[in-house]
Amino acid sequence: MKKRGLIWFKNDLRLHDNESLVKANEECDDLICCYCVEKSSFEILELNFRKADLMRFKFLQQSVVDLRNNLESIGGHLVIGKVSAVNTLPELVKLYGITDIYAEEEYASEELELIKKIKNLLPNIKFHFFWGKTLYHKNDIPFEIKRIPLTSKAYRIPVAKQTEPRKTFEIPDKINFVKNVESKNFPSCEFYGFNKKNYEKATPFVDGGETAALERLEYYTFKSELLTGYRWSRNLSDGLDYSSKLSPYLALGCISAREIFYKVKSYEAKIKKNQSTWWLVFELVWRDYFTFKGLRMGNSIFQTKGYRNKDVVWENDPSKFERWCEGTTGIPFVDAHMRQLNQTGYMSNRGRVNCSSYLVHDLKVDWTWGAAYFESKLIDYDVSSNWMNWHMQAFEIWYTNPVNQSNKYKAQNFIRKWIPELSDKDDTKVLIPWTYEIPKYVKPIEVYDKWARAINLIKKQEA
8 A cells, every 4th residue: 555644843943963854764755844833822822922033933944834835955855734733734635645644752731732632633644753853862861751760960960871862864865745846935924913014114133943943053053152151151232243143043954953062062172172162052951851841740830820839919000010021120131131032032041030020039920920921022932941941040040130140141232222211321320310300211110228238339440
């Protein structure tokens, strides 16, 4: 019997290191390729913003279109569904006589529920799922998922000693695509309720897609050798070159963690091995850890009490939360980062730490509100990394002082760039504008006594 496979691309929008593609090509007579947009991803939440907003939509579109172009360049196609895989996959199975579906394995509840629905609709189809999200394969780490350690160090050291990342999969030399299948255009933004003018103005922080991802990796390593200084530049807030900027591509699987790992190993062998190369790999391992820990903890990572089941008294003032979202809290370091997020879909790690700490510990707003807002806006949104980082900020990490941090990391130019109201202010006024008469910039929600030392230090520097 002829075996016709369907490759269901999801968060693995690449041809390189894609086990689903390789196995489907090995096992099937011919192949159909598809991607399904989930319209529900763009619905408006009770918090009055979308689950995934415009910048995420546009970055996704760029990434899917690049995948389509790459498939077409080797004689293939990409069928794009616009409502849900629940609609598209049964239609393709019936139309083309699909016998097997190949896809990356999922682990979060929403995605697993979607797969469950599709399996129920297609009881006669054989499904093949392959783990491809992490640097280390989940079957190779020296822990059962239910016994993933509660601290990263207890996870990281045994994994490094006992496990090696698997080798990457090469793009097949020849793929037998089903003939006469036409690619589809990515659906219009208006179908998902977005305004066309806003869409045209939207500019994600980096361009989406596998092509851009591989170019970025090559640039950050061998072309510029910026990787050598990563350890010391990674805490900055603005620009493209202080960090790798690979996280948006990892989020949609435009690049694989293993591809990055082996590029770093090559860089260490040919250019330089130092703290920076170690640190970039450490970030990949940390990402793995959150994924596996999220698997262990399940849906508790989305709940206000968290997996630690802690009771915290939240004030949840909607007006304060709105000002935080808009970047009008009156605290420049926070506002600049939030405005950058809203306008580009990206924020530095330093910004995420400060903005989350401020929302949780100063404004006392439920951390899940902030996590949901970041989910809506970040083009590098990753379910485990986002929600677990917010969980840690709420329950495990010490408070971060945004006034001290703005001074420590010399954020004046960054603030001037994103807050035009302060663009002409000197290095002191731009950090603590509420101590001066600056009518164009909003007054702070509150100035806390615990900031006094940092404020005084900035004033002394002026003198």
